[in-house]
Amino acid sequence: MDNVIEFLLDYWTENAIPNFLQMDNGASFIGDPIHPRHFSRVVRLCLHVGVEPVFIAPSKPWMNGTIEDFNGDFGRKLWDREQWTDLEYIRRDAKTFLMRHNNRQDWKYRKTDLEAIPHRKLPEDFEISVDSLPITEGRVHFIRQVKGDGTISVLNEDFDVGESLVHEYIWATIDTKQEQLQVYYREKNSEEAGLIKSYQYKIGENVKMFEDKF
Numbered sequence: 001m002d003n004v005i006e007f008l009l010d011y012w013t014e015n016a017i018p019n020f021l022q023m024d025n026g027a028s029f030i031g032d033p034i035h036p037r038h039f040s041r042v043v044r045l046c047l048h049v050g051v052e053p054v055f056i057a058p059s060k061p062w063m064n065g066t067i068e069d070f071n072g073d074f075g076r077k078l079w080d081r082e083q084w085t086d087l088e089y090i091r092r093d094a095k096t097f098l099m100r101h102n103n104r105q106d107w108k109y110r111k112t113d114l115e116a117i118p119h120r121k122l123p124e125d126f127e128i129s130v131d132s133l134p135i136t137e138g139r140v141h142f143i144r145q146v147k148g149d150g151t152i153s154v155l156n157e158d159f160d161v162g163e164s165l166v167h168e169y170i171w172a173t174i175d176t177k178q179e180q181l182q183v184y185y186r187e188k189n190s191e192e193a194g195l196i197k198s199y200q201y202k203i204g205e206n207v208k209m210f211e212d213k214f
Contacts, residue, residue: 001028004042005130012049013126016119017214020141021046022054024064030055036157037204043140044133047176049122050212054141057169063143073101120214135203137177137210145169154181161185161197170196176207 023029023042031040046053056063078097084090144152150163154172161170161183171184171193181201186193 001031001041004028005045008042008045009122009126009128013122013124016121017049018051020052020054022056022064024061025055025058029053030155032156034156037155037201039135039140039155041130041133044135045128045130047136047138047140047210048128048133048208049214050120050138050210052139052141055143057143057145060143060145070101120212122214134208135176135205136208139176140174142172142174143169144172152183159183159197159199165196174201176203179203179207 027033029040029042031043032038043053061068074094074097078093082093142152142154144154146152146161146165146168148166150166151158151160152170152172153159154174159172159181165185168185171186173182173184174180175182179201181199182195183197183199184193185196
């Protein structure tokens with residue numbers, strides 16, 4: 001998780017802070033795999049800078065297809081082809097690989113003036129104690145497949161959404177300001193998802209007001 005946080009801080013200093021950050025459910029991102037209602041340091045950092053984390057359904061890597069494709073390229077074209085001798089060697093070649101990969105991706109945006117799009121960045125002198133971050137007002141999202149008993153699991157806690165939705169995918173949102181868990185489902189042939197359940201979701205600590213300083 002330290003590596004993930006270091007990467008995000010560096011990246012958001014040089015690149016735009018996104019509205020959403022989609023991740024899988026690995027412990028490096030979601031944190032505690034046992035205790036309920038535990039917000040990881042990564043989630044706390046995201047909320048602090050105004051990013052809404054989105055966690056894909058567990059064991060569904062195709063939901064992060066772009067990242068999985070990148071991991072495959074990294075393995076085939078770099079990791080599996082070299083005999084590594086030291087960490088600096090890996091870091092140097094990984095940077096070269098990333099630069100070439102990004103250059104190949106630039107064609108997707110060749111007609112887009114990215115500088116003209118309003119965006120936020122972290123200042124270069126930005127400092128924060130990531131080990132003592134409070135929970136900030138915001139939203140954390142979870143894509144979940146309804147289990148056989150009609151429940152979903154969000155941060156190690158089960159919530160009933162109804163047996164009629166067994167095996168269907170739903171979208172669950174924790175609103176830290178309202179202290180609610182809201183569950184949405186989109187019917188087939190419908191363009192919008194509808195709210196089907198709402199639960200009180202006590203955070204258990206003071207929630208900090210969001211201040212957009214960036």
